Amino acid sequence: KKIFLALIVICTVSLLLHHGGHFTNMEAFRFGCSHQYPGSKPKHTNIVFLKTHKTASTTMQNILFRFAERNNLMVALPVQACGHQFCYPRSFSSHFVHLHTLRPNLITNHMRFNKTALQRLMPNDTLYITILREPASMFESLFTYYSRHCMSFRRVPNGSLEAFLAEPFRYYRPQEVESMYARNTLTFDLGGDKDHPSKDLAYAQNFVAEVEKVFSLVMISEYFDESLILLRHLLSWDLEDILYVKLNMRTESSKKRLSPGLPEKIRAWNSIDTYLYEYFNASFWLKLSDLGLDCVAKEVQLLRQVQEKLMRSCFGGKMPLPRPAAEIKNKDLRPWQPSDKVDIVGYDLPVNISHEAQEHCLKYIMPEISYTRILLHSQSLRHRRSYQNR
């Protein structure tokens, strides 16, 4: 065994020398934090990604969709009656899964988490992953994004976040259909009680302990790239598996600066989410230190370099400029617009790049509703073919 290891080291060193330091990023990446040699472990393919709201989860979903397509995996998708989500905000049930997508490897569309139902649906070696965002910036995002849909926000005079937070109970109705966007949204998505009294700290503590038992990785939006490095180590994935283009973003003009004092009010109003976030941000940083902050930084840098190359090859030598939906020619590439007050930007591909580049690049910038539809179509075809062959 020692001789074998020595051989690997010699090969590695000679590979480095051979390339004279100009070895490709892909190879460099494998020598990043990894204490394992390439290919020493198969990539993990069975994953539940609980997609939370306004947390960069759409970008993560896109990463998973592309991974599934490249590896011929089955993604559980919602039945038509559920829309592109699993009948959110109802608690997840296997009845929401399209029959053509059963025996899935992955599930990522929006849902309200139900551990029992998911464990019955998914393979027994499934890893559970989710993502959290700092509650103050998240709430500002929810408030703007759902200003038309969520009655608790619509009631507020002048659409003023300050007015809402001054007297939240004047506008908030816990029983209303869309009320989960107005309080402890992360807790709700994870299956918890968004309206549990905040003075009962034991509830938050128990809830966090439950989440920690089920989820192998809780990503943090503020440190998205670092989260992807932890993800790739957890799943034995390569650099190419975590490349992305940012999706479902607002224009800068749709974002509001929080006035002084507001972040504290938001965190008090969303106290269970705040408890969750602080706990998992702390454990996230412990995981990063376990891996080694230096090599995490190195892998992040490599990821960004390769990403930039990808963007240049996809967008005709230039970095892409996010555009308002109305200016995007390909209808499939227009992201959903929640209201006339918020501009969700997307991308178009230049018409003059090669056909191959079109194929390759299109999926990186495909909004979730289009991608869900396309994936359902291709998986249904696959399902019918395998049914006929039986």
Ligand SMILES: *[C@@H]1O[C@H](CO)[C@@H](O)[C@H](O)[C@H]1NC(C)=O
């Ligand atoms: C979760 O799913 C299980 C199994 O399908 C079901 O019995 C249970 O009622 C669900 N929980 C909720 C809160 O709906």
Ligand SMILES: *[C@@H]1O[C@H](CO)[C@@H](O)[C@H](O)[C@H]1NC(C)=O
């Ligand atoms: C998981 O499922 C496989 C095949 O379905 C089975 O062989 C294995 O024993 C199961 N493992 C556990 C821990 O239940």
Ligand SMILES: *[C@@H]1O[C@H](CO)[C@@H](O)[C@H](O)[C@H]1NC(C)=O
């Ligand atoms: C709403 O805006 C109007 C006009 O700008 C202002 O007069 C009014 O006081 C505002 N109301 C609240 C509750 O902020």
Ligand SMILES: *[C@@H]1O[C@H](CO)[C@@H](O)[C@H](O)[C@H]1NC(C)=O
């Ligand atoms: C997350 O935790 C780290 C390490 O303790 C801390 O430096 C950072 O400020 C926290 N991030 C946020 C957004 O609270």
Ligand SMILES: *[C@@H]1O[C@H](CO)[C@@H](O)[C@H](O)[C@H]1NC(C)=O
């Ligand atoms: C495509 O057109 C743009 C200008 O519209 C130009 O800058 C770019 O070089 C062209 N790319 C290719 C591959 O021809």
